[in-house]
Amino acid sequence: MKIALIAHDKKKDLMIELAKTFVNVLKKHQLFATGTTGRLIIEHTGLDVRRMKSGPLGGDQQIGSMVADGQLDLVIFLRDPLTAQPHEPDVSALLRLCDVFAIPLATNLSSARIMLKALEEEQIENQFHLRKDE
Template sequence: MNIALMCHNRKQELMVQFCTAYCGVLSKHTVCATNATGRMVAEATGLPVNLFLSHEHGGIEQIGQRIIYNEIDMVLFFNYPKDTDMDDSVMYISRLCDEHSVPMATNVATAELLIHGLARGDLDWRIGMNPNRVPFAL
């Protein structure tokens, strides 16, 4: 499965902690992320992370395009709701995930539910959405 990681700057440390805690699950899948988030996660966990541009330079839109082409199976987008700077980005990704039936978490509680489901195989139905998929690559 292809898992996309994004987060508000104030949630980067939480994303790193989350990925460190669930490194064993994530290591069985392909991880991609916006630039700064991906670098921090890769450095902390040793996981290979496919890097997109930073969110300021179009990384959110790059991930959005991968969602449209059914190349992303799960999105973890840790939002900071007290800051409205990323509201448009969160809504853009949320709408795409809703339209293309891609599970999305915007907080650590929901992310834990998704990651446990991923580990149990509850999200294997996503494989049927694109059975000819090759491993994700930039």
């Protein structure tokens, strides 16, 4: 599966811990991340992660484009709902695209753990993914 990993600044430590906990699951899949999140995951886990731009510099839009083009199967976006984000329209667009294309989306640690546990137990497949031409 192709998985995107994104975390707002105040959630990056949680993303690192999540990646460490599920490193054996994540290493079996293609990983993509926004800039700083990807760098931190690589540094702390050694996972192979293709990095996009930083979220505020277009990384969220790059991930959204991948969703729209059918290039992602699952998105984990640990959001900080209590801090204003300068790129909130990009965040909203990405979340909307996940809904439009039926891409499983976790926006907090609990839902991310459930998704990765299901992936670990092979209970989740890319059957949810709509093709671009559908």
